[in-house]
Amino acid sequence: MKQFISTVIELKSIAEDYFLLSFTWIPDSTPAAGQFLTIRTTELSSPLLRRPFALSSFDNKSKTASIIFQKRGEGTKIMSQLIKGDKLDIMGPLGNSFSDFKAKSDNTKKKQVIVAGGIGTGPMLYLAEEMREGGIEPLLIVGCRTKSLIPFSSFNKNIETVICTDDGSFGFKGNVIDYMNSNDKLTSDVTIYCCGPEPMLKGCHAYAETTNNTCYVSLEQMMACGIGACMGCTCETEGEKKYARVCKDGPVFKSSEVKWT
Amino acid sequence: MDLKINIGNIQLPNPVGTASGTFGFGEEYGELLDLSQLGAIYTKALTPMPRDGNAVPRLVETPSGILNSIGLANPGIEKFLSDKVPFLETVKCPVILNVSGSTEADYKEVIERTDNLECIDAYEINISCPNVKHGGLAFGTDPIQVENLTGKLRKLTVKPLIVKLTPNVTDISVIAKAAEAGGADSISCINTVRGMVIDTKRKQSVIPAGISGLSGPAIRPVGVAAAYTVSRAVKIPVVGLGGIMSADDAIQYLLAGASAIQVGTGLFVDPLLPIKVLNGIQQYMKENQLEKISDFHTFIN
Ligand SMILES: Cc1cc2nc3c(=O)[nH]c(=O)nc-3n(C[C@H](O)[C@H](O)[C@H](O)COP(=O)(O)OP(=O)(O)OC[C@H]3O[C@@H](n4cnc5c(N)ncnc54)[C@H](O)[C@@H]3O)c2cc1C
Ligand SMILES: Cc1cc2nc3c(=O)[nH]c(=O)nc-3n(C[C@H](O)[C@H](O)[C@H](O)COP(=O)(O)O)c2cc1C
Ligand code: FES
Numbered sequence: 001m002k003q004f005i006s007t008v009i010e011l012k013s014i015a016e017d018y019f020l021l022s023f024t025w026i027p028d029s030t031p032a033a034g035q036f037l038t039i040r041t042t043e044l045s046s047p048l049l050r051r052p053f054a055l056s057s058f059d060n061k062s063k064t065a066s067i068i069f070q071k072r073g074e075g076t077k078i079m080s081q082l083i084k085g086d087k088l089d090i091m092g093p094l095g096n097s098f099s100d101f102k103a104k105s106d107n108t109k110k111k112q113v114i115v116a117g118g119i120g121t122g123p124m125l126y127l128a129e130e131m132r133e134g135g136i137e138p139l140l141i142v143g144c145r146t147k148s149l150i151p152f153s154s155f156n157k158n159i160e161t162v163i164c165t166d167d168g169s170f171g172f173k174g175n176v177i178d179y180m181n182s183n184d185k186l187t188s189d190v191t192i193y194c195c196g197p198e199p200m201l202k203g204c205h206a207y208a209e210t211t212n213n214t215c216y217v218s219l220e221q222m223m224a225c226g227i228g229a230c231m232g233c234t235c236e237t238e239g240e241k242k243y244a245r246v247c248k249d250g251p252v253f254k255s256s257e258v259k260w261t
Numbered sequence: 262m263d264l265k266i267n268i269g270n271i272q273l274p275n276p277v278g279t280a281s282g283t284f285g286f287g288e289e290y291g292e293l294l295d296l297s298q299l300g301a302i303y304t305k306a307l308t309p310m311p312r313d314g315n316a317v318p319r320l321v322e323t324p325s326g327i328l329n330s331i332g333l334a335n336p337g338i339e340k341f342l343s344d345k346v347p348f349l350e351t352v353k354c355p356v357i358l359n360v361s362g363s364t365e366a367d368y369k370e371v372i373e374r375t376d377n378l379e380c381i382d383a384y385e386i387n388i389s390c391p392n393v394k395h396g397g398l399a400f401g402t403d404p405i406q407v408e409n410l411t412g413k414l415r416k417l418t419v420k421p422l423i424v425k426l427t428p429n430v431t432d433i434s435v436i437a438k439a440a441e442a443g444g445a446d447s448i449s450c451i452n453t454v455r456g457m458v459i460d461t462k463r464k465q466s467v468i469p470a471g472i473s474g475l476s477g478p479a480i481r482p483v484g485v486a487a488a489y490t491v492s493r494a495v496k497i498p499v500v501g502l503g504g505i506m507s508a509d510d511a512i513q514y515l516l517a518g519a520s521a522i523q524v525g526t527g528l529f530v531d532p533l534l535p536i537k538v539l540n541g542i543q544q545y546m547k548e549n550q551l552e553k554i555s556d557f558h559t560f561i562n
Binding site: 001002003040045046047048049050089091221222223224225226227228229230231232233234235236241242243248 | 282283284285289290292293305313314317318319320321322324325326327329331334477478506526528529530531532533
């Protein structure tokens with residue numbers, strides 16, 4: 001973890017209100033898929049807190065990284081106006097990663113299913129890329145409400161990708177869980193990795209429970225420090241400890257260890 | 262130029278500390294800034310038994326501030342001794358333990374079981390937390406209880422006692438005088454200001470606990486006024502905090518009468534803020550030909 005001043009390389013609009021922001025990476029450490037960083041969006045006192053974003057790619061050779069973000073409120077609105085050469089106050093890499101679990105679970109023989117939705121798309125594109133480079137062929141399932149929200153230019157043709165839209169305007173009609181239920185091949189011996197809106201995380205967890213598979217989810221919570229010091233970002237867990245810190249113990253958790261409400 | 266300040270029988274190398282609850286026990290921020298440059302670390306609250314903390318979400322951003330209801334989540338004394346003390350023993354700046362509880366016995370137990378630790382230089386007695394059902398704020402709003410509790414804790418230790426006050430009272434000077442009469446070596450102020458944010462769609466408080474604690478630049482004028490009021494009410498040194506985001510903010514507290522300051526919420530925005538504040542204070546002292554921290558106190562009556 002390091003605080004550093006990075007330089008914006010490019011800001012690109014990739015779908016309705018979605019942007020790809022690439023920037024220079026200063027720390028020596030290599031960030032892994034699932035890890036995040038925090039950005040100070042203004043020198044003014046509002047919006048006050050740094051905003052957390054998961055990495056969507058990292059290139060070790062050129063020392064550049066990227067995030068995919070959605071314009072939501074004041075902080076991301078400021079970020080959507082960044083231009084090449086702008087300076088960015090970044091802290092990272094923060095939190096654990098999907099790789100922490102990938103390495104531990106000897107399940108490479110199982111099909112690796114990566115499920116992404118909305119603002120969770122960035123880290124899952126990175127995870128898919130990380131797997132592909134490691135010689136694994138994952139299946140990437142991306143869920144969007146409608147076609148205009150699909151970041152087509154961000155997908156890698158070499159990764160098997162299924163796109164689901166709620167309204168059927170592109171790809172499979174239905175949500176990602178509907179798709180998994182419709183595909184017999186996905187009921188046994190898969191490992192699921194999910195980042196997206198809460199219903200998608202819950203759905204993946206429930207799907208994994210009923211099909212007896214393992215599922216890892218990346219959680220979101222309001223964060224203040226982002227480094228484990230303030231106890232502000234906790235989530236409820238099933239273990240002996242009632243709460244875990246999303247920023248430091250997570251953001252990636254085994255879905256069976258999360259208390260779903 | 263002399264940046265040192267005295268609190269009870271100890272000396273802090275400089276006036277800039279990190280506020281309780283925003284800095285944990287220092288390990289995490291130790292990766293981002295040089296702890297040896299700090300005037301003091303004020304630790305997260307410690308209670309005898311571990312506390313899980315309040316229901317989530319515990320945080321929400323407000324205009325130029327944040328509202329929190331952490332609920333004094335902390336490891337409890339046992340885990341503090343086994344997991345945190347080894348780290349604190351390596352820390353080169355003074356360490357001030359923030360003591361909390363629901364009952365008088367809780368406060369006593371924390372001091373009794375940690376008083377022998379060399380790595381703890383002083384205690385900050387938190388009688389001002391708005392985020393616990395019992396104790397906390399209840400102690401800090403009644404001058405009789407404040408004097409009584411401070412007096413009892415005074416008997417348990419020779420280490421300095423810094424009593425931390427809430428702004429959520431009619432007249433903070435009455436509470437400050439009570440702490441001084443009970444034997445406090447210093448007063449720190451302010452803890453968070455009671456606040457609430459309501460989600461109009463769900464027709465519920467955003468934070469499940471309801472009324473929570475407001476911090477950050479939004480409360481700075483409240484903090485400066487409290488530091489000003491308290492410094493005029495007592496003879497013991499005052500530690501000022503609330504919304505410090507720059508050296509200039511810290512200087513306001515010093516001019517108001519504080520001898521030291523703490524950076525809290527500002528750390529979340531910029532982990533290097535304490536160092537920047539310290540540099541800015543030195544710069545200001547040079548420009549204004551101030552020799553020592555008490556020279557700040559000669560301007561405003
Ligand atoms: C670990 C993690 C990874 C994330 N990764 C991404 C990502 O890759 N792409 C992306 O678009 N978004 C991501 N987010 C969400 C992103 O942080 C919020 O969208 C952003 O902070 C909104 O800020 P704003 O000022 O634009 O909006 P606001 O109007 O201030 O907030 C909108 C919503 O964003 C969330 N939010 C605001 N401030 C914070 C904060 N300090 N900490 C956590 N959540 C906050 C809250 O849910 C809030 O209701 C991630 C969040 C977390 C916790
Ligand atoms: C997340 C958070 C946790 C806190 N925890 C404690 C605590 O455990 N004990 C305490 O005395 N004060 C606690 N406080 C209050 C701060 O120490 C400080 O008094 C207050 O936030 C005002 O200063 P600031 O505006 O610089 O943050 C906490 C504040 C925040 C924001
Ligand atoms: S945001 Fe402070 S502990 Fe996670």
